[in-house]
Amino acid sequence: GECEAMMALRKAGNVRFLRCDSCEKTHMLPRNGTPHPFDFNCPICNFQIIEMTNPKTRKQHKLCPYCFNNPPARDIEDAANGL
Numbered sequence: 225g226e227c228e229a230m231m232a233l234r235k236a237g238n239v240r241f242l243r244c245d246s247c248e249k250t251h252m253l254p255r256n257g258t259p260h261p262f263d264f265n266c267p268i269c270n271f272q273i274i275e276m277t278n279p280k281t282r283k284q285h286k287l288c289p290y291c292f293n294n295p296p297a298r299d300i301e302d303a304a305n306g307l
Contacts, residue, residue, distance in 0.1 A: 233259060235239060242289050251289035268296055
């Protein structure tokens with residue numbers, strides 16, 4: 225997590241998310257796919273990357289939970305527009 229503690233995979237109904245019990249932050253995950261830990265950190269925010277496996281195609285996709293919920297492009301666009 226943001227505090228570098230291990231996050232736990234949680235589920236509430238159809239919603240899956242990662243939760244840090246130390247800092248109490250949560251990060252939503254995509255609805256489809258199976259998450260797996262991946263030993264690499266995001267080059268943008270240094271958050272641990274997870275690997276999502278698509279159940280239909282079995283393709284694997286790397287995902288930063290922090291950037292997934294806080295897209296850096298939006299922050300850049302907002303800064304450029306003076307927001």
